[in-house]
Amino acid sequence: MASSALQNDSDDEDFGEAFKRYKYKNAFSEDKWEQEFDKIPMFMKTAPEEIDPMEYPELACLQAIIHDEDRSPEEQAKSLKDEGNAFFKEKNYLKAIVAYTAALKRNCGDQELDTVLLTNRAAAHFHIGNMRSALNDTTAAKKIKPKHLKALIRGAQCCIELCNFVAAIQWCEDGLNAHPSDKKLQELRAAADKQKRAADRDSRKAKVKEKKLHNEKEALMAAIKERGIKLRQSAKPRQSGSDEDEETSDMLANLSLDGLNSHEATGAQVFLDEHGSMHWPVLFLYPEHQQSDFISAFSESSSFSEHFAVMFGEELPPWDVDRKYHLQNLQVFFEDEETEVLYKLNPETTLLCVLQHKRFFVKAGTPNFIILVNGSPFYKQYLTGRKIRTL
Structure with a gap:
């Protein structure tokens, strides 16, 4: 028993020494731990008069929850838009989509804000490869604001990714009618036209090849019939009455x-x-x-x-x-x-x-x-x- 107790004391000492050497990565700093501790809502002595979400993220989140029902749909939508933008900057596109969707569900009635939300959500969808969803959002944004530059650019990009080059050119044409000097639209228009011509060329080649193969198969069928050669798909005998x-x-x-x-x-x-x-x-x-x-x-x-x-x-x-x-x-x-x-x-x-x-x-x-x-x-x-x- 004494030996066991000594062993336990030794283990505790080793653990203590290791605890002193290794620090918790997310721990408060030794110099400013009191100030950092005071930023946690549960331990605040006094609440700040103005709340900076970057400095007091937990408090900002709690206040948003508490007072959310007191705010107008437009304010709620803007807050959710900012949240989505923050996620977007972190490249957390799935959470950004959730935030933008929640903002759109507020139905705030602000067409400018709805257009921005739809365009931003389209960008998030675009970055994770949801081209069809991105195109749907840009189309909806374009209906609200036909001359919205970001929506027009993103719509053209989605169509190019979906290999719908005719539609991409149309998006660019619509955009250039409203923004004739925009370089991005000009570049997308040139790229879509080039890829359309390449796709048309490949399509013509494929049709020629298909026709050639069809003619070869027809000639082969005629030659087989002419020689009287009989084909079977399997070893099973041909059913009576079959042609x-x-x-x-x-x-x-x-x-x-x-x-x-x-x-x-x-x-x-x-x-x-x-x-x-x-x-x-x-x-x-x-x-x-x-x-x-x-x-x-x-x-x-x-x-x-x-x-x-x-x-x-x-x-x-x-x-x-x-x-x-x-x-x-x-x-x-x-x-x-x-x-x-x-x-x-x-x-x-x-x-x-x-x-x-x-x-x-x-x-x-x-x-x-x-x-x-x-x-x-x-x-x-x-x-x-x-x-x-x-x-």
Whole structure:
């Protein structure tokens, strides 16, 4: 017990020493603590005859609360405006908005004061990015005082931020009619005009690009129909009675490879080259090793063996640990999921020949094929119990 008491005494001494060394940041000064203490309303001996809100902020606040009902709506509004201005100077824009809003709710009837309040609140909204609210306030201020310079300037700035350059120019024109020599309005007018011309130029370019893409898609649709290629959005069989042309048209809007979980495939889609030849994104699947290869532009006139010669020529893939995926050993299949039939292809067959087969359906814009090693144990196991047909 004695040891514990000694320890406690030591702790108290340490705390006391630390308390002496470190001072409270917001403490009264040692020299003028009595004068500062006397500024707190609860401890004042006598109230000052004139109250400066900067010198006696707590007292000013209390008196404002006590006598608020005795003051006219105009006086209350002005007081709240001053409060909002103080918050604004501190860049506390949210509190400034609250103060200006409270002032406007006093409905004092002073149009000049209401215009200032609306313009000030618009400025606070502007600084925190509430451009639509800022524009609403400047519009309201302009209705009260059509020639109010700050409202006209802030309205033009809001419209520029909202990319409504036509409206911005109109705000500047209205302002310059009332204040023809104002440099800020002149600068905003020039900036709005410049950005409007740039936006118009970009819009024209976008329309030209959109028209070009539309024409390319129309040409692609015509080429697909002409070749008799059938599209499917998914592996599900086409519902009876559905219109195949309509289904083909719907699919053309979704020919990207999103959902394949391959960064190489993302964004690739079928296209026509300058010679009118069609190129498809194609997926090769290797079920034995759960691997795949993606070809972003497989020409319809190319054969499977041409791609195999590149992919399995001098160097075999690293996942082929048994080194058996040689060009002469590869066998290609496609599956008709509706009839559950595997079609065996000659590797010398062109892609177009396969795409035109009556039972081949391009799913999600990407033809896919199964690649096996002919005669391997997995080959025999994979085909066991399946219906096989040769193309």
